[in-house]
Amino acid sequence: MRFLFKTDYEDDIKLFPHSGYLYSYGLLIAVLLVAPYVLSSYLMSQLVFVCIYATVGVGLLILTGFTGQASLGHAAFLAIGAYTAAYLQQFNVPFPVYFLAAGLLTGIVGALVGFPALRLQGIYLVIATISFALIVEEIMARWESVTHGNEGMRVKTMQLLGTTVPRDGPTFYYLCLAVLVLTIVGTLNLLRSPTGRAFVAIRDSETAARSMGINVALYKVKSFAISAAITGFAGVLFAHKLSFISPEMFTLQLSIEFIIVILIGGTFSLHGAVLGAIFLVMIDPFLTYLKDDMPGIIAGVAATLGAGKERAGHIQDAVAAFASANGLKGAIYGVIIVLFVLFEPLGLYGRWLKIKLFFQLFPLYKRATFKRQKIYVKSERNR
Amino acid sequence: MLDFVQQLVSGIALGCVYGLIALGFVLVYKATEVVNFAQGDLMMLGGFFAFTFIGMMGLNYWLGFAGAVICMALFGMVAERVVVRPILGYPQFSIIMATIGLGYFLRSVAGMIWGTDDLKIETPFSQGVLRIGSLVLAYDKLSVIAATVILCALLYLFFNRTTLGTAMRASSENMLAAYYMGIPVKRVVSIVWAISAAVATAAGVLLAPITFIHSNVGLVLGLKAFPAAVLGGFGSIPGAVVGGVLIGVIESMAGFYLPQGWKDVAPYIVLLTVLLLKPEGLFGLHVRKKV
Numbered sequence: 009m010r011f012l013f014k015t016d017y018e019d020d021i022k023l024f025p026h027s028g029y030l031y032s033y034g035l036l037i038a039v040l041l042v043a044p045y046v047l048s049s050y051l052m053s054q055l056v057f058v059c060i061y062a063t064v065g066v067g068l069l070i071l072t073g074f075t076g077q078a079s080l081g082h083a084a085f086l087a088i089g090a091y092t093a094a095y096l097q098q099f100n101v102p103f104p105v106y107f108l109a110a111g112l113l114t115g116i117v118g119a120l121v122g123f124p125a126l127r128l129q130g131i132y133l134v135i136a137t138i139s140f141a142l143i144v145e146e147i148m149a150r151w152e153s154v155t156h157g158n159e160g161m162r163v164k165t166m167q168l169l170g171t172t173v174p175r176d177g178p179t180f181y182y183l184c185l186a187v188l189v190l191t192i193v194g195t196l197n198l199l200r201s202p203t204g205r206a207f208v209a210i211r212d213s214e215t216a217a218r219s220m221g222i223n224v225a226l227y228k229v230k231s232f233a234i235s236a237a238i239t240g241f242a243g244v245l246f247a248h249k250l251s252f253i254s255p256e257m258f259t260l261q262l263s264i265e266f267i268i269v270i271l272i273g274g275t276f277s278l279h280g281a282v283l284g285a286i287f288l289v290m291i292d293p294f295l296t297y298l299k300d301d302m303p304g305i306i307a308g309v310a311a312t313l314g315a316g317k318e319r320a321g322h323i324q325d326a327v328a329a330f331a332s333a334n335g336l337k338g339a340i341y342g343v344i345i346v347l348f349v350l351f352e353p354l355g356l357y358g359r360w361l362k363i364k365l366f367f368q369l370f371p372l373y374k375r376a377t378f379k380r381q382k383i384y385v386k387s388e389r390n391r
Numbered sequence: 392m393l394d395f396v397q398q399l400v401s402g403i404a405l406g407c408v409y410g411l412i413a414l415g416f417v418l419v420y421k422a423t424e425v426v427n428f429a430q431g432d433l434m435m436l437g438g439f440f441a442f443t444f445i446g447m448m449g450l451n452y453w454l455g456f457a458g459a460v461i462c463m464a465l466f467g468m469v470a471e472r473v474v475v476r477p478i479l480g481y482p483q484f485s486i487i488m489a490t491i492g493l494g495y496f497l498r499s500v501a502g503m504i505w506g507t508d509d510l511k512i513e514t515p516f517s518q519g520v521l522r523i524g525s526l527v528l529a530y531d532k533l534s535v536i537a538a539t540v541i542l543c544a545l546l547y548l549f550f551n552r553t554t555l556g557t558a559m560r561a562s563s564e565n566m567l568a569a570y571y572m573g574i575p576v577k578r579v580v581s582i583v584w585a586i587s588a589a590v591a592t593a594a595g596v597l598l599a600p601i602t603f604i605h606s607n608v609g610l611v612l613g614l615k616a617f618p619a620a621v622l623g624g625f626g627s628i629p630g631a632v633v634g635g636v637l638i639g640v641i642e643s644m645a646g647f648y649l650p651q652g653w654k655d656v657a658p659y660i661v662l663l664t665v666l667l668l669k670p671e672g673l674f675g676l677h678v679r680k681k682v
Contacts, residue, residue: 072484078484078487127666128666128670130483131483131487132671134426134487135617135662136663138617139618140659140663142656142659143656143659143660146652146655150652335498335499335502335503335507335606336503337499338495338496339496339499341492341495342495343492343496344492345488345489345492346474349478349488349492
């Protein structure tokens with residue numbers, strides 16, 4: 009096991025605590041760079057979605073994970089980013105300009121949402137963000153002169169520096185990857201700055217943060233604005249990837265999906281956003297696999313176990329019927345969320361840390377290290 | 392003027408349904424500080440149970456109603472035991488996510504079992520109208536209002552006059568202290584969930600003649616019931632019903648007098664305004680944390 013001795017402040021806030029980080033992340037970047045030449049076009053498309061979802065996840069983590077302000081309205085910020093891009097594109101505004109404009113506008117809207125949110129806590133904040141998202145959704149559907157209402161808007165192929173960037177080409181993937189990496193690096197830098205530490209202080213105890221001289225209101229609004237702006241950037245990429253946007257894409261369902269991303273990945277570290285995004289985006293290919301291959305495999309197993317040919321056929325039909333049942337995806341989502349909250353509250357990244365620690369401490373690992381303590385309900389009404 | 396009264400009554404009836412769902416939120420919140428996002432889905436499930444008993448098995452309406460309520464009360468207990476109890480006391484956000492997950496699961500499973508069509512239950516209130524002068528009031532709407540008033544009165548008496556009700560309030564204030572006082576907190580919490588699921592079922596069955604039952608009805612109405620509960624200040628039983636009625640009336644008036652599209656957002660705009668001016672809701676308690 010490696011022991012890190014920190015002798016000064018600079019050591020404590022290093023982005024790469026030791027050389028192992030450089031090698032492993034370098035390798036990861038290299039793998040991601042050659043991915044377009046290896047993977048199938050379907051998987052590449054899923055990978056682009058992973059990048060977009062992970063970017064939103066990072067944005068949401070700043071707000072929910074690090075500042076402790078729950079939001080079920082991030083689909084609205086994504087929508088504002090996407091619609092800004094689609095609208096400005098009509099006037100032949102170049103990509104870099106509308107990309108930044110979308111982020112700026114979403115950031116401003118985020119700050120505006122942050123102001124009323126200042127006085128709200130817990131459940132009230134959740135409801136307020138849901139209300140905000142529903143209102144934005146309705147505006148998208150009704151403001152027809154700008155958004156074309158429920159007909160939706162077509163997003164033209166991206167023009168970057170005089171070249172065309174098709175939405176399923178490798179260049180678009182590199183662009184999404186670059187946005188994700190820049191967002192992560194920027195967020196890491198933010199989190200080790202006084203601003204980031206103020207966010208964490210507010211999350212841990214608002215009262216304590218205030219008594220340490222932190223301007224809670226200012227930092228909450230900042231957190232909302234930054235989180236919204238990042239989501240807005242992701243929204244531009246989202247619009248280009250889908251090439252068509254309409255209000256019914258940005259529903260509460262999508263906001264919940266973003267929360268699932270950080271919940272499954274782990275809300276205490278940026279790794280969580282990426283792992284969660286991979287998990288969420290890959291559910292779809294997995295379900296397709298389940299639908300196409302599972303019935304045959306199970307029938308084959310049944311046949312080798314001694315079931316007759318007719319019996320195996322019945323089993324195959326039954327499994328196929330189950331796997332293609334309407335709403336199976338929703339049920340799987342539900343079960344996954346509940347299981348993660350109950351049994352893996354630290355998410356996938358928490359599990360990874362546990363596995364890592366197991367090998368580092370082998371054979372001295374104790375399960376009790378991560379055991380949850382018994383907690384009794386104490387009224388939050390008296391906060 | 393007649394239109395106005397007509398809209399008012401249908402708004403109040405709709406609002407009573409929101410109020411009943413909100414009542415379920417508030418009951419659970421009062422007792423355990425848990426915000427149950429699956430409350431609307433419990434209502435949906437209750438409606439489907441009632442449909443199974445009345446529509447498919449051909450039972451008497453009241454018998455089917457009672458059967459659905461009992462089944463759902465048991466279901467509420469099971470849901471509490473399996474999903475909520477292990478994480479009781481953890482950050483509210485985790486609990487909200489767990490109940491959202493439960494809601495997803497219930498919606499999909501109900502869709503798989505009962506299909507995605509709109510279902511209808513025949514009730515004694517389905518047909519017929521009450522005429523007062525030139526005012527025409529449908530029985531189905533009046534039945535919702537009457538049932539809400541009765542349920543509220545019963546719950547109010549239960550919480551304020553019975554030992555069990557007092558025990559519930561005590562365990563919500565401080566669970567550990569309640570344990571020390573000899574209150575069987577776990578059983579109390581189970582009972583609260585049973586009551587809340589039963590209230591949700593009542594809402595679902597009463598609603599059946601007005602809106603049909605389908606697997607997404609819980610989500611749609613649950614999202615309206617939330618503003619109702621928040622408007623009344625989470626944790627106040629009369630507040631939930633008043634909030635529900637307010638939301639219902641606002642929605643119905645906005646649908647009638649304002650251009651299309653306002654109907655769906657008006658409740659949320661009102662909610663945001665109220666939260667801006669009075670973050671604890673209309674009937675909420677404002678207490679500062681001691682450090």
